[in-house]
Amino acid sequence: MASAAHPEPIEPIQPLQPPSGRPRGGHDQHTLPAPFLPDACEPLTQGAEALVYRTHFLTPQTPAVLKYRPPKPYRHPTLDKRLTKARLLAEARVLVKCRREGVSVPAVLGADWEGGWLVLEYVGGGTVRGVLDGWVHRLPELSREGNSETISEGRKKSEEEEALWELMRKVGRAVGRLHEIGVCHGDLTTSNLMVRDEEEYTENETNLPPSGDIVLIDFGLATQTIQDEDRAVDLYVLERAFAATHPAAEPLFQEVLRTYGGSFKGAKSVLRRLEDVRLRGRKKSMLG
Amino acid sequence: MATVRKFHLPHYPSYPIYISTFKNVENAAFLRSQLLEGNPNFDYAFLDASTILSLNHILLPAFLALSLHTSGRAKTKTVHSELVFRLHPNNNIAESFKKFGIGDSSRNIIAVKIGGFMKEGQDEVAEESVSRHLGEVVQGDSTDPGERGERLGEECEMEKVRKMYKLESGAGGGGKKGKKIGNTGEAVNGMGGEEKDRKEMESVVLGVITLKGS
Ligand SMILES: Nc1ncnc2c1ncn2[C@@H]1O[C@H](COP(=O)(O)OP(=O)(O)OP(=O)(O)O)[C@@H](O)[C@H]1O
């Protein structure tokens, strides 16, 4: 039973703190590129590089996400324009490539490289991070109801756990498909994995995670590569994101890897490389 | 009088977009000659309807044409020629007109007129004059594009569009080469298979138009 003693579920998405080097008095939320108007743009996040808004595009019935990279006053204007354009283009190219080849990502609806903006299809739903956080918050409650805290092999899974495991298999397949077409994400965290849900994922009564497709978002750091190393680093970043959620999420990530391993021809060798990447990661953290 | 539907891009409310559709057009060659001669009364984008998937497939190039035209960055003379140019994936103007514009033997056409380049308050007059003018000059059956433009893709030849935007997946890391976008024919979520295919194709086409020439 949920009770008032339980903490509020944390927001699935936390805006990034701007780095300390960010210039003061820079862009505020009202500085939008033409022809976008503040009235129609609801701020979603304000990252280090991009401002992200929820808005609509082409018709009032087409919900969209506006990613705007405002000019950086501390950079030379010509260089700044060129960098902004190159990054937006790279992101849009990878998204269109994915969409062309059937990998589930937001569609590109429009852009103006000179203006510094990109408009994407709005994905209704929540992030995998939100789903995991919701589950972690209910862990004490779940164990009181007679489920053990960790998902052990022998025990029969509850309906919620079964849905969660199915979600993990979808994550494994989605990442596998992405790598298979020659794209590495570059920032594969659980916040950048969305679960499509047209009815907007909320803390629903059943606590079941939404059953929609996985949509990969945020391709600002993506590269076109088929190197085992790059692929393994993607998996390592995702592993760290799972570990940061809760120790109990470890078996869930194993299910992601298991599914990934069977999802395309080169996947097994990526999993072997992942072990090297882990070792290096550990050494680095011991030094640091 | 031809049936004209009026649309508004949320970001360009003062530039209404008038759209008319015609079937069994008999005088496409004449209409095209008027465009070529630069007859000022023929300030339209005349499109071959077989190349247009949906309302958004017109609205995105219209948005881009307006955005570039109003900021002095257009590559062609008028907002209407820019619209046709923006439809094409490459930077070849002549090619754009050949592929998406009306041809001498086009039977099904879409006429697009972007209004607003005139004094305020002339809106209604423009709609009526577009309707009258098109009704007079186009020899063909005026059809209704639908209030939300939902009938705009009815004459589309999907295979042709797939070819023009190269919607077969190309070389990638994957082994699924030659897979066609939007060719599943499966019905999902109560949405008919064809409607779903069209939506999926549209989502790639809008991206390709955005990336045009870059
Ligand atoms: N297509 C989309 N549909 C719905 N929500 C989206 C979409 N794209 C982004 N978001 C939301 O906006 C947030 C930020 O977007 P994104 O990660 O692409 O931008 P970013 O500048 O890289 O942000 P950050 O630096 O915070 O990672 C996402 O975490 C997500 O919640």
Ligand SMILES: [Mg+2]
């Ligand atoms: Mg992000």
